[in-house]
Amino acid sequence: xxxxxxxxxxxxxxxxxxxxxxxxxxxxxxxxxxxxxxxxxxxxxxxxxxxxxxxxxxxxxxxxxxxxxxxxxxxxxxxxxxxxxxxxxxxxxxxxxxxxxxxxxxxxxxxxxxxxxxxxxxxxxxxxxxxxxxxxxxxxxxxxxxxxxxxxxxxxxxxxxxxxxxxxxxxxxxxxxxxxxxxxxxxxxxxxxxxxxxxxxxxxxxxxxxxxxxxxxxxxxxxxxxxxxxxxxxxxxxxxxxxxxxxxxxxxxxxxxxxxxxxxxxxxxxxxxxxxxxxxxxxxxxxxxxxxxxxxxxxxxxxxxxxxxxxxxxxxxxxxxxxxxxxxxxxxxxxxxxxxxxxxxxxxxxxxxxxxxxxxxxxxxxx
Numbered sequence: 001x002x003x004x005x006x007x008x009x010x011x012x013x014x015x016x017x018x019x020x021x022x023x024x025x026x027x028x029x030x031x032x033x034x035x036x037x038x039x040x041x042x043x044x045x046x047x048x049x050x051x052x053x054x055x056x057x058x059x060x061x062x063x064x065x066x067x068x069x070x071x072x073x074x075x076x077x078x079x080x081x082x083x084x085x086x087x088x089x090x091x092x093x094x095x096x097x098x099x100x101x102x103x104x105x106x107x108x109x110x111x112x113x114x115x116x117x118x119x120x121x122x123x124x125x126x127x128x129x130x131x132x133x134x135x136x137x138x139x140x141x142x143x144x145x146x147x148x149x150x151x152x153x154x155x156x157x158x159x160x161x162x163x164x165x166x167x168x169x170x171x172x173x174x175x176x177x178x179x180x181x182x183x184x185x186x187x188x189x190x191x192x193x194x195x196x197x198x199x200x201x202x203x204x205x206x207x208x209x210x211x212x213x214x215x216x217x218x219x220x221x222x223x224x225x226x227x228x229x230x231x232x233x234x235x236x237x238x239x240x241x242x243x244x245x246x247x248x249x250x251x252x253x254x255x256x257x258x259x260x261x262x263x264x265x266x267x268x269x270x271x272x273x274x275x276x277x278x279x280x281x282x283x284x285x286x287x288x289x290x291x292x293x294x295x296x297x298x299x300x301x302x303x304x305x306x307x308x309x310x311x312x313x314x315x316x317x318x319x320x321x322x323x324x325x326x327x328x329x330x331x332x333x334x335x336x337x338x339x340x341x342x343x344x345x346x347x348x349x350x351x352x353x354x355x356x357x358x359x360x361x362x363x364x365x366x367x
Contacts (some may be wrong), residue, residue, distance in 0.1 A: 269315030
């Protein structure tokens with residue numbers, strides 16, 4: 001799990017804040033750090049059942065100089081240990097070499113950090129969080145031989161931990177592909193949500209064996225419904241783009257499909273937009289605050305200004321999500337359409353996920 005890709009969901013249970021914080025165990029330089037706070041689902045506490053951990057699944061306490069074959073193995077090990085003890089994990093920092101390979105990272109308890117955050121509006125109360133400044137963490141470094149080892153281990157927590165409630169923490173929730181298919185199929189068949197979820201509970205042998213809650217199923221089904229175009233809608237859209245391309249060879253489109261061949265993201269640009277970009281593509285604006293039709297798919301236009309001060313369109317997209325992966329796909333499609341000619345500047349007020357994808361996409365594709 002990559003907590004750096006977390007975003008604020010409908011219930012507001014995850015909040016992310018970037019800040020630069022020096023760390024005593026790392027090099028003395030400014031580093032981009034991502035805090036991510038996660039909370040228990042209060043409405044699920046009343047159905048908590050003891051989670052039994054098999055002997056084969058138990059892991060030993062982390063110790064200094066423990067070695068691992070990869071940083072993914074370090075993350076997997078610490079998450080298993082955290083779930084066994086009863087606390088959540090966030091990836092506080094990961095440092096990479098010049099070629100983009102990680103060589104140092106810090107994994108901490110989710111209650112690391114300050115318990116309050118400042119607010120710009122003096123009329124509003126200062127928001128509080130569940131952070132308690134917990135220092136429990138591990139620091140891992142990469143050796144020259146490619147082996148990862150733990151350089152620092154802190155086990156003590158300054159708050160209560162609960163192995164019984166650990167499965168309700170966001171970092172341990174996961175709806176696997178088989179469960180997603182079952183939920184989607186049952187929903188298409190008209191089965192109500194609670195019966196849909198209960199069927200999974202029965203199949204998995206009880207609540208204690210289900211690594212997600214009914215709220216997670218509700219969110220997944222809501223998103224799946226958004227992705228379902230009406231009967232023939234996806235094919236109709238594809239047919240329309242093909243007709244436009246037959247009429248004009250300069251028309252360009254890309255459609256991103258999911259594993260079930262459903263339309264997920266779409267980008268298109270006509271010949272006029274591509275020609276205008278050659279002359280007026282020095283600065284563009286990008287905004288996804290527009291919503292369109294019943295699917296609530298964000299409309300993402302690339303807009304510039306011509307020599308008359310008029311707005312001109314350089315292409316547009318319909319997105320299923322506003323995360324880093326989706327933005328990377330959109331910007332790579334747009335750059336390919338524009339012959340990999342990157343603009344001089346982009347004006348946007350979008351989320352940090354989009355800003356990060358700008359750097360990744362342009363550094364990879366721009367010439």
